[in-house]
Amino acid sequence: MKGKLVLEDGSEFPGNLLNGSSELGEVVFNTGMTGYQETLTDPSYCGQIITMTYPLIGNYGTAQAFNQATHSYAKGFVIGQLCEHPGNYQAEETLPAYLNEQGIPCLYDVDTRAVTRKIRAGGAMKGVIVPADTDNARVKAILAGDVPSNVVTAVTTRQMYKIPGKGPSVVVMDFGIKQNIVNSLAKTGMNLTVVPAGTSAAAIMEMNPDGLFLSNGPGDPKALPGAIATIRELLDYRPIFGICLGHQLLALAMGGNTYKLPFGHRGSNHPVKDLMTGRVTITSQNHGYAVDEASIQGMDVTVTHRAVNDGTIEGMRHNRLPVFSVQYHPEAAPGPDDNVYLFDRFLENTKQ
Secondary structure (H helix, E strand, C coil): CEEEEEECCCCEEEEEEECCCCCCEEEEEECCCCCHHHHHCCHHHCCEEEEECCCEECCCCECHHHCCCCCCCCCEEECCEECCCCCCCCCCECHHHHHHHHCCCEEECCCHHHHHHHHHHHCCEEEEEEECCCCHHHHHHHHCCCCCCCCHHHHCCCCCEEECCCCCEEEEEECCCCHHHHHHHHHCCCEEEEEECCCCHHHHHHHCCCEEEECCCCCCHHHCHHHHHHHHHHCCCCCEEEECHHHHHHHHHCCCCEEEEEEEEEEEEEEEEECCCCCEEEEEEEEEEEECHHHHCCCCEEEEEEECCCCCEEEEEECCCCEEEECCECCCCCCCCCCCHHHHHHHHHHHC
């Protein structure tokens, strides 16, 4: 079936359609060459239509072990060439079969370079995937809707659960946590208690943990005032480590501000400089918001990491408290694991 991606500015990009129309979503692009399955199942992409810039997608198939959540929260998938005959000893099924299982609308044979250039120039915008013959009035009606800014409620755990370990006890606030972040925390031996995003500070203190972890997740951090208040109350209670959305929430809890990036950072090939060591590492990133550097000037906070491409803040630490965070995903999945040492740093903080 022929289909098209239509953006809110009226731009149309034709292609072939798999799995019918999408719902309204924010159209973003990911620059990774691999990791499409991890990307599709990363809860941080909830509500978004993902465009992959690499031209060939699906060439190594899919496997259950690579899922970062039980299912995909993405609204759609836009790619160049869709590979139907993968070659990989780990492959359990093809990408088209996986997309069918997950019910993800996919537009393929698309000029993804043109889509990416449009988003890069105009910023992330609303869009929808529809059959090519869809009535224009119908498309306009869909595009007139709003993309929710608070989608954490759709991806957070519904109830508390534990991952036993022999090390320090840590409460994990789940704002849409990836499975490999859970795995990375568990590998340190920490005794983990994963709680819903709306868990109160009082409930967390009642558990008497040795540390608090703030996970990644989707949407605008300012749409979570309850979580911000909880983190603020716990700032000087126990060591804290935040990743991605958790990093942004931590900044807001400390009195800083965040802002929406023009088109975000999404992909497994983003260089970041560690300002403490001068070392540059390649990181996996997925975020549309960033911490406003001017808002933390004069605070008892030091910027520790910076994006090489645009200079935005990629990490910070409190000068007096054992509290730190990074904007990128140190555990990769997909991407390099240059920064997994940060989980060990957090472990050491919880032992003090």
